Amino acid sequence: MGMGMGMGMGMGMGMGMGMGMGMGMGMGMGMGMGFGATPAELSFRPLTLQFDLGPNCAPSFPQQTLPSGDWQGRIGPWDPDVLCLLFLTEFMENCGPGWKQVNLAGHSPDLLGWQQGSANPTAFINAELHHLQQLMQIDRERYMGEIVFQHDNAPGYWVSMLAVNNRAHYYTLVLMNLAVRIGQVVAVYYKKKYKRPRPSFICPGLLPAFGPPAHASFPSGHSLQSWLMSYLLAEVLPHWTDQLEWLASRVAFNRERAGVHYPSDSAAGKVIARACVDLIKDRTRCPETGHLFDAVVAEWAASVTPNTVAQLTNEPFPNFPPP
Numbered sequence: 001m002g003m004g005m006g007m008g009m010g011m012g013m014g015m016g017m018g019m020g021m022g023m024g025m026g027m028g029m030g031m032g033m034g035f036g037a038t039p040a041e042l043s044f045r046p047l048t049l050q051f052d053l054g055p056n057c058a059p060s061f062p063q064q065t066l067p068s069g070d071w072q073g074r075i076g077p078w079d080p081d082v083l084c085l086l087f088l089t090e091f092m093e094n095c096g097p098g099w100k101q102v103n104l105a106g107h108s109p110d111l112l113g114w115q116q117g118s119a120n121p122t123a124f125i126n127a128e129l130h131h132l133q134q135l136m137q138i139d140r141e142r143y144m145g146e147i148v149f150q151h152d153n154a155p156g157y158w159v160s161m162l163a164v165n166n167r168a169h170y171y172t173l174v175l176m177n178l179a180v181r182i183g184q185v186v187a188v189y190y191k192k193k194y195k196r197p198r199p200s201f202i203c204p205g206l207l208p209a210f211g212p213p214a215h216a217s218f219p220s221g222h223s224l225q226s227w228l229m230s231y232l233l234a235e236v237l238p239h240w241t242d243q244l245e246w247l248a249s250r251v252a253f254n255r256e257r258a259g260v261h262y263p264s265d266s267a268a269g270k271v272i273a274r275a276c277v278d279l280i281k282d283r284t285r286c287p288e289t290g291h292l293f294d295a296v297v298a299e300w301a302a303s304v305t306p307n308t309v310a311q312l313t314n315e316p317f318p319n320f321p322p323p
Contacts, residue, residue: 080173095279102275168303171295183225191216206259223252223269231277236296
């Protein structure tokens with residue numbers, strides 16, 4: 001089950017590691033059961049299967065088939081969360097091993113000072129825990145509604161800020177879902193590599209309101225996915241860069257407010273996301289994703305430019321009613 005935020009089903013795929021999936025083809029906003037890759041307008045509807053079984057009864061339901069011309073080749077439009085998987089394969093095949101080799105050493109602020117063998121890991125960890133304790137006392141209660149919703153439904157905040165809709169911004173939704181999918185794969189790789197315990201495993205008094213998720217803490221999956229989404233969108237919507245980066249930072253920081261991630265987890269997610277986007281935007285590596293970027297640019301130009309294709313999406317029947 002998922003909370004269907006924004007443009008689709010809202011399959012709760014996050015498991016505390018990520019932000020949730022399914023900004024799809026639907027129009028709903030409500031909470032409900034997530035039926036994978038099913039448009040919201042085609043979601044579950046109860047139908048009582050009651051049949052008339054007496055002799056010579058007419059069929060209880062229509063049994064006729066349609067002429068082949070009415071259904072031959074009828075496929076799509078694909079749900080963006082399904083279509084994005086084609087681009088995910090391009091990333092996995094063409095961007096490796098680079099995405100597995102992001103250098104996290106030597107950054108400022110330090111990302112790896114918590115590791116044994118660093119200069120003073122105890123002092124580093126205690127400083128991060130003190131930061132989380134302060135957030136627990138000052139911020140957590142005020143931000144709890146936002147924290148809980150973003151646990152599995154954070155992409156809805158990008159949908160809302162950009163006012164994305166599935167008529168005018170179909171390829172934008174494909175790109176956003178791609179960011180979430182890539183972020184999941186990359187985050188779990190680095191979590192398995194670094195094996196960092198959660199903050200409340202070290203300091204139980206942090207008492208997260210939920211969880212914490214049992215898998216490793218470093219890097220923050222929410223941070224990585226948030227920055228991936230904002231960086232990818234900024235490639236095609238450069239005038240939105242400030243707003244997109246503000247939102248990524250806010251979602252990542254809310255995981256610290258929740259007590260489930262350290263500051264260095266959030267910072268590492270940002271660094272890894274930047275490295276992945278630099279690989280993705282290289283068209284010699286990912287030419288099909290480059291075409292997806294072009295499609296996003298084109299649909300945004302059409303949605304804001306008068307007297308063009310935008311009339312088909314923003315202003316249907318532009319000359320009706322007549323002046």
